[in-house]
Ligand code: G3H
């Protein structure tokens with residue numbers, strides 16, 4: 108390690124600092140020196156090994172890590188998408204196979220990636236597993252810029268804990284109170300969302316806010332399929348983002364992206380027939396984008412619930428009721444009007460479940476989880492490839508220069 112100057116050193120990441128602390132008890136003086144990885148396979152050329160030269164007593168094998176070079180703030184990706192008129196799918200993850208499916212789809216299509224984890228996902232997989240899975244993704248796919256996003260944070264504390272776990276982006280969903288069920292008023296929403304921006308931006312972490320409650324304009328009900336969603340009947344006003352309020356909300360909070368309520372809801376049961384403008388209010392997006400042309404808009408509940416995925420599940424013993432999702436062409440219209448992030452979870456769940464059902468039904472003698480998880484992963488990858496292509500993010504990964512959150516923080520200091 109001789110000949111290393113201070114200029115070669117970079118501050119360590121927050122989570123690594125904790126690891127080093129337990130390894131050396133001297134975290135504050137710990138610095139890292141980046142060295143080129145020797146004998147990299149071709150696809151990991153850009154990847155660098157980081158090793159400690161700082162803390163006395165640290166054993167190299169305890170603190171050698173791969174720098175998370177390709178983990179970037181979501182804002183970087185959204186800005187690029189806006190400059191080049193495309194949208195980005197944000198796929199939910201809970202486990203290794205889902206992350207693998209997304210990353211393989213990204214490599215096949217050269218797409219930048221947004222991976223997101225709900226509170227439920229974080230408690231299902233545990234933060235440590237999730238963090239290391241993301242680290243593995245950035246190590247194995249260094250050519251793909253990846254944003255790691257907290258989906259539907261219910262409180263500033265949830266968002267802060269995500270940031271402490273190296274998420275590069277958080278959603279403060281202040282459209283609902285902390286219980287995730289009670290619709291919140293505008294002032295509460297502004298207060299908690301601004302608080303999260305004040306914490307996140309100096310760290311270079313991006314923030315998504317939400318205005319208006321997700322839910323069905325057909326039934327007047329919020330959605331609770333996944334445990335997060337308004338309870339009881341909501342008025343049409345509550346279910347649609349108000350463009351005047353949107354202008355005030357963005358100005359008063361400083362959010363990087365705004366999720367809008369337009370009649371979509373989470374889960375498979377969104378619409379009882381192919382949606383028209385009455386129940387899928389794309390015109391709201393057009394109007395909000397007209398007033399806020401520089402704000403990145405987000406569509407939640409945007410699975411398309413394709414008929415063929417419903418059919419596979421039902422063919423192999425499932426019991427889904429007939430339902431309709433958000434047509435891809437409507438999402439594409441949204442992308443033409445400022446939508447930069449499109450949340451998709453249900454379609455991937457349907458694809459995986461259909462593939463698993465098929466294997467178990469056709470070959471009931473099988474019991475090795477790999478026999479059904481591999482086809483499940485393939486089926487999810489296919490959906491991801493289709494959405495990445497349809498939303499226009501395919502081909503852009505090589506054009507985006509990764510920037511760390513630490514560096515990105517200066518962006519907010521300037522504005
Ligand atoms: O927030 C919506 C996503 O579909 C996540 O669902 O809370 O069941 O993980 P989840």
Ligand code: 13P
Pocket residue numbers: 199258259372373374375406407408409410411450451452453454
């Ligand atoms: P879907 O249930 O339509 O996939 O929506 C996912 C979502 O909005 C996650 O926040």
Ligand code: ZN
Pocket residue numbers: 259373407408450
């Ligand atoms: Zn959502």
